[in-house]
Amino acid sequence: MLTQHTSAQQRRALNQIWNAAGEYGFDPLFLAQTAGGAPDLYMNTIVGCVRRWYGAEMPRALFGAWAEDRRQAMLDDLAWLALEHAVFEREAAVRPALAELRLTHARDFFAQEYKLSRQEWMAKNQLVYTMQAARWRSVLGQRPPVMTPYEKRLSDALACSGALDGDALAAAVRDAFARFYLFDGTARARAPLRLHFDGKWASAMTKFMPTEIVHTDVLTAGHHASGSGGGGEKLDIRRARFKLNENAETDRAYIESCFGRSLYPPEELAAIEQQLCTGVHAGCHLWFTAGAPDPARARSGESQRLTGEAALQAERNRAAYAKDSTLYQNAILRLAEQIRNCIQVHSQVETETARSGRLDSPRVWRAAVVEDGRVFLREASDDRPGFSVDLLLDASSSRMHCQEEIAAQGYILAESLRQCGVPVRVTSFCSLRGYTVLRVLKGFADKNGSRKIFGYFASGWNRDGLVLRAAGELVKSAPLERRLVLLLTDASPNDSHRIPPGGAYPFGHDYADRAGVEDAAREVRALRQKNVRVAAVFTGEDRSAGDAAEIYGRSCARIRSMDQLAGAAGALIRGEIGGLAD
Template sequence: MESYEQNRSARQRALNLVWTAAGEYGFEPDFLAFTQDGKPDFYMNSVIGYVRKWYGGEELSGLFDAVGLSLMRETLDGVLWIGLENCAYEREVRERPVLSELRLSCAEQFFDQQFSKSRQQWMAQNSLVYALQAARWNTVLGRAPGLVNPWERRLFNELSFSGNLNSRQLAEQAARVLRTYFRFDADRTVHSPLLKLKNALAAYASRALPSRVIRSEDLTFARDTSGNGIVTARRTGKKSLSGPADEAENLAYIENCFGLPMYGREDSSKIEQLLCTDRHEGMHLYFTDGEHPASASSDPLILRAVQGAQAQAAQNRLHYRDNRHFYQNSIRRLSSRIQNAMLVYPQPLKVRSRTGQLFPSEMWRAVYLNDERVFSDVFREERPDFSVDLMLDASASRLQSQEIIAAQAYVIAQSLRECRIPVQVFSFLSLRGYTVMRRFCGYSDSTDSVFDYFAAGWNRDGLALRGAGYLMSTSRAEKRILIVLTDASPNDDRKLPPAPGNGRPNGQLSGHLLSRDYSGDAGVEDTAEEVRRLRKSGTQVMAILNGSDGDTRAARKIYGNDFVRIEDIKQMAGAVGALLQKKIADLSG
């Protein structure tokens, strides 16, 4: 209740800022802006009001309506507001000179906070918006934009919308920029027959309602990667118009950005039929080893994503090399802790043999393969009969910690390998309705590819845990441990379905007749349910939270006491070692 009241109060204050700047009260703005801690952003909410004041015609509203139906709406919205901020400022500062001081203050805060605030859930393309924002605030502070990519420099120059434009001219220039740089045709989208029908039905439904109630969860409290408030549209629960062509485009985007699928189309379809049900109905699970298509895509957004991932991989490796002595010492310390735990977990390795105790489940090998090894014997050297899976949250909330997460994952994986414990490492993120499971190494592969880790998109943790369960099923070990590196903040742009109990038998999750955002309590509840499911199947689940990122309260709801927060990287070996010792002891209990 307290959170609800705080959000409602923050929303009302943001509305007052917009209304005051617009000189018009009572209208419902499509966008509001908030700071890192959820407080209204004074400058950007004022800009939203000035846009309404000077450019409140139907032309600009029509463009935003069209963008709202695009699969790239988050990126396009961000790009448009960078241009709109400039023209609104130029127009209003003539009457309100103090606005220049507010703008300078906003620019300074952007750079002051970019390394001290956590980065929240942004789509992969929004790294472009961040770069453009940084360029804008650099110019406000009298510095060079700092853009290296020629394509980005040209786009940024085009976004210097003049305050001398009227509403029609501004809408035309904005549409031209989107068409030129993103191949977005607003006119074709707005005038599609299907969209006309949708709008007509919506208008009819509105007339039947005596009033319209805005719920606090309809508002996305998003932040940019610097921690400053960003302009963000309210979630309405409406989905973009999509069909087979859009689905094919989404799949091609995922394949080109993250790699070819591990499984064929038929097997992938069976996996989705098995796992993408009830709360995750209509979603997709995509498994990949990161192998890219032979021919690279010419799409500029895909090229940027691939190049960004490659640059991050290089940065991850550089970070490890620069701190090699520290991390190698961490591997030695963690390996020692694991070996100590293994001393109280004696599990001789059972192998197939030509003598010993008859192994009934292997009799088929003698009949069909003439294999005499249908007996069970004990290998003299004791080895663990469990495997460990390491799952890394790769959503955009981890952008600021990518090098640290990659190094931590490598230290943990390599320590387990040195103790002869099979380990598999993979990451997860959600984008365009796909939860992408990127496997870096299987149980017998080198762990070096862990440094290919990079962050982008959202995180549908519950579905990712189902995917983890499927990947773990390939382990030959009898028992399993799953370690999740996370911030315990599930957040996806695709909502939970509107069904009583969300389709779960006996209503394990709270029943809701209306769809809910996959975030906050709903996301935590779903993730906790999947953790319970894994534990019920015999898998030990634990979590690691990094630094100041992450929600301890949510982590406790999801993982109970089986999580550890690493405030200082120097604590990693001790903290992770202690938790692993506990999990290994639980396996032998």
């Protein structure tokens, strides 16, 4: 019964389905919400009635037949038109209010047309839209839209009779899909582009091409999976459309095998996801880890290979640092001096009792009575930093060509802060299979653990907005109240998991380019409103410089080479320290 970690809106939708089904506590395969996120009463009623009339197995087998097919979203929508027609014919006589709900749903369908941009219209599946428009125009008693003969016949075929039993109805849907060349019974996943290189070519190409070490027969671009933190199935709830429930156990096990077990127990992680994986991040997952493997879980061949390559990259990182250690040590000294001086400038001046200084008249009696010579006052400066830093390193595959440099930059920043007594935690981030992974390389308690940062490696994608949301969760465990989040980034958000339909994107959108930049900028503003300072060291290309400025504003410093790090980062951190002291 999926009520513990669902929102109020989702609980309303579940109750609508359960009420229509006359059965409570089951986990429906589909959930309907409007573009604004509110439960769609009519379609949720239809979902429940399908359960009541045809049971659980018929829809599960029907929609499962084309699960993972490249046309799955289109087939889902068309199948629901067929089921809706059949269920309405069955229910209308015994549920008079259903006719009015159907009319309202039809009106709402056309009302949303006026809110769509040109890009959103282009993104919509035109066959699905034509079939939906024909259905809802018919409900409203209006003339059908202009359709080809093929579309007219398909529309008629999707008007399934309510007299059919479950098996016959499923057969009618499958037959319609076959007759109109939509689905022949064999699910065909979208084939990924694969280029195979051997020897030196393989080594060279992995430096310049984004790659992921994954099960290619499982991972597909735009794959959306969902799972509960405690194992078992959980609803994959999407806005403004239906989505088949999928079991994410395989993906979750893969993430854990590759990156290590979660820092949070399943129930707590599920609650965090429920709070943070909303809006443009609905359907995504989070994984907080320190890289420690679960000794009770068997390692797969893929994860063992990733572990080996990560260990090899760590060796490269350490070797590259050792090669230019003199340059890097000088950078640490320069940066630490700048930070230390700034801390002293902004330190709090306190007055304390002393044996010399300015006479404190009310305490003079203590010298004669209790032989206490501390009858003077003097000013003392508290040089303790009074703030902590969370350093976040972009570890997506776009950083593969400069992993050694990023590891060195992270080490320099962390070690400089540590030498000044600033508590610092270093975390790398990437996303894979819908999971945004935050891997803690050095914790606050690791007083001399900066060398662990050389365990940095890059893989996968980067969903910057969700990382920033997760940073808001991370900083809750910071040892001091004043907190700075500092990112080392190329300011190019890009994730294979699409933005789900809803809000500004009624038909979904790729998480990239403007959508990704705007989301990241929004999350930076949200963190700052919570009194968390956010700044970035930008290491990307010229084309992304404007995006970096949009996301981070003036709290962004660009470096093009390692010798610029101390100066640029020093100026940036000094400005943030000044802000923290205000």
